[in-house]
Amino acid sequence: MQKFQVLLRCIKLWARRRGLHCHLLGFFAGIHLAILAAYVCQKFPNATANGLFTMFFEIFAHWPWHIPVDLHGQQTNCTRSDGCLMPIVMPCSPPELCASNMTEGTFRKIREELMRGYVLTKDLGSHDFEWAWIFEPFPYSTTYEQFLCIALCAPTSEELHDWAGWVKSRFPYLILKLEDNGIECDPNSSQEVDHTVIKPNIVYHWGLIPQSDTLLDPISLKxxxxxxxxxxxxxxxxxxxxxLTLSLVGASELPKSMYNDSFYSRHLHQYGVAYQAAADCWSTIG
Known part of the structure; x- marks a missing residue:
């Protein structure tokens, strides 16, 4: 149980840092990560914590996703349903697939990040490896040239909280609408505040990945x-x-908080300013 808890904590930290831990935006929910962690622990009960973390990437970077991940240990009648890109079976009876808002674009990013983790950890003894590299924040500002800026504001903080919660529950529709228009996006769950606006506000920046010469019209999209x-x-x-306001911004217009200092992020644990979860993970598996 302790190794499962350590593994799950590390996987959740990895998912948060790499922008993969937000169910509403088409990425992982906590139940997805818990089942994936349990699957690895079930397959390798005698492995060390760092061995389990390494096997997590090795297994799921190469997983044939037409086959559901299933903890039952025997053939079940729970098969991949239409539209379920990453089928994960809940440990219940009768078996059911976990709910998912995953799209083609978010599924692609998850697979890319799993492969990145596999490449970094596959030969731990053959290069100067640091576990901190796994948890390095995703570099949105240098990965994408253009972003969809979603700004929400309301008269009071309480009203903003309600308004933001309602709009976020509708984000899956917005992501699918973008993909229908030939534009994949990487929806960043981080919230910013525009201090030039007097009213309480929240701003999101989603990286855009045009699949063609399609031009995005923010007015029509809104x-x-x-x-x-x-x-x-x-x-x-x-x-x-x-x-609610939708607009297009370039990478140079992003808030400073979205720019990553790679050297700093790789050495957070050395200076004691990392999240406690990161320190726990590194001290356990490092």
Whole structure:
């Protein structure tokens, strides 16, 4: 149980740092990561903590995702359903697939990050490896040239909290709408604040990955999205005094907090300013 807890803590930290831990945005939920961690522990009960973490990447970087990940240890009738890109079976009876908002774009990023982890950990003794590299924050500012800026504001902090929660519950529709228009996105769950705006506000920046020469029209996109946001009485009430703005910004226009200092992030644990979870992971597996 202790090794499972350590492994799960490390996997969650990796997922948060690499922008993969937000169910509403099409990435992992906690239940997904817990089952994947349990699967690795089940397969390698005598492995060390660092061995389990290494095997996590080796197994799932090469997993045939037409086959569900299943802890039951025997053939079940729970098969991949249409639209389920990363089927993971919940440990219940009868077996059911975990709910997922994953899209083609978020599925691609998850696979890329799993492969990155595998490449970094496959030959630990053959190069000067640091576990901190696994947890290095995803470099949004240098990976994408253009971002969709989603700004939410409301008269009070309490109203902003309600408004943001409602809009975020509609984000899966916005992601699919972008993909329908030929634009994949990497939805960053980090929240920023625009200090030039007087009202309480939250700003999100999603990296855009155009798949063709398609041009994104933020005005048209907002009109379509708002129809979905206010498609019932609750949404219309929330929208009365609150605002939502969509715009396109370049990487140079991102807030400073989205720029990563790779050297700094690789050596956080040496200076005692990393998250406690990171320190726990590194001290356990390092």
């Amino acid at each position: 009109e379509d999205f708002m129809k979905y946001v206010i498609n019932d009485v609750y949404g219309k009430v929330k929208c009365t005094d609150s605002e």
